[in-house]
Amino acid sequence: MSEPAIISVRGVNKEFNSGKRSVTALQDIDLSIARGEFVSLLGPSGCGKSTLLRVLADLTEPSSGTVTLNGKSPRAARTDRDYGMVFQQAGLFDWRSVQRNVELPLQVAGADKQTRRAKAHEMLELVRLAEFAKHFPWQLSGGMQQRVAIARALSADPEILFMDEPLGALDEMNRERLQGELLRIWADTRTTVVFVTHSISEAVFLSSRIVVMTARPGRIAASIDVDLPYPRTAATRTTEEFFAKVTEVRAALHGAPAEQAA
Numbered sequence: 001m002s003e004p005a006i007i008s009v010r011g012v013n014k015e016f017n018s019g020k021r022s023v024t025a026l027q028d029i030d031l032s033i034a035r036g037e038f039v040s041l042l043g044p045s046g047c048g049k050s051t052l053l054r055v056l057a058d059l060t061e062p063s064s065g066t067v068t069l070n071g072k073s074p075r076a077a078r079t080d081r082d083y084g085m086v087f088q089q090a091g092l093f094d095w096r097s098v099q100r101n102v103e104l105p106l107q108v109a110g111a112d113k114q115t116r117r118a119k120a121h122e123m124l125e126l127v128r129l130a131e132f133a134k135h136f137p138w139q140l141s142g143g144m145q146q147r148v149a150i151a152r153a154l155s156a157d158p159e160i161l162f163m164d165e166p167l168g169a170l171d172e173m174n175r176e177r178l179q180g181e182l183l184r185i186w187a188d189t190r191t192t193v194v195f196v197t198h199s200i201s202e203a204v205f206l207s208s209r210i211v212v213m214t215a216r217p218g219r220i221a222a223s224i225d226v227d228l229p230y231p232r233t234a235a236t237r238t239t240e241e242f243f244a245k246v247t248e249v250r251a252a253l254h255g256a257p258a259e260q261a262a
């Protein structure tokens with residue numbers, strides 16, 4: 001028998017009501033994610049990708065339906081630090097050193113100084129920024145700041161990492177470099193990743209599976225396995241299999257009744 005899903009979404013709907021206007025951001029979402037998967041949520045602007053991630057991360061409540069993370073409610077999973085989160089903006093505290101930014105979740109959890117130091121060092125090694133521990137965020141490039149944000153999100157050893165367009169603010173070259181870094185970190189930590197993106201090629205390069213969403217109402221249109229072998233490298237992007245998968249995903253996206261193409 002296969003292992004139960006680490007993330008399970010059943011019949012989730014989410015409506016936003018403001019005055020007389022009501023927006024159905026998510027409709028009838030069913031999704032199971034197995035431990036260790038790298039799943040991207042891909043779709044046009046406004047299809048509900050961020051809302052779905054926010055529902056998973058207990059940042060907003062579904063109007064109906066259930067979500068379980070690690071067999072618990074998102075609220076309980078949050079309390080138990082079962083997941084970390086990375087957003088498009090790194091959101092680091094400028095007055096704290098890189099190391100003290102990475103230590104923050106452990107400090108909030110009440111870990112002692114020695115444990116915090118050791119863990120922050122380990123995480124900065126993981127994202128290859130150990131020599132920048134004493135720097136401040138404003139002394140780093142945007143890509144380096146995102147690596148610090150990833151180190152911080154992973155510092156409490158979460159089993160799940162939620163990422164909302166974490167590379168969206170980076171230029172193309174840095175973005176591709178960080179995609180490679182992210183796959184290495186994922187392979188090292190075996191974290192389950194849920195990753196929101198607009199980019200078809202980014203989703204294909206990174207993911208073991210792509211969940212394609214459509215807008216108004218936000219629904220799941222397709223779930224596409226990406227069977228390109230790991231480790232994926234710069235050379236992967238030039239293979240026929242990569243182009244074929246990009247074409248398949250693009251067709252699923254455009255076959256969907258979205259108002260705008262991603």
Ligand SMILES: Nc1ncnc2c1ncn2[C@@H]1O[C@H](COP(=O)(O)OP(=O)(O)OP(=O)(O)O)[C@@H](O)[C@H]1O
Nearest residue numbers: 016017023025043044045046047048049050051052
């Ligand atoms: N707090 C809110 N109040 C009202 N409507 C909202 C709220 N958050 C999201 N929406 C609406 O829900 C729908 C889905 O939004 P969401 O941000 O989840 O989409 P998205 O796919 O992540 O878009 P993008 O790729 O542009 O970030 C949109 O129509 C949006 O306007």
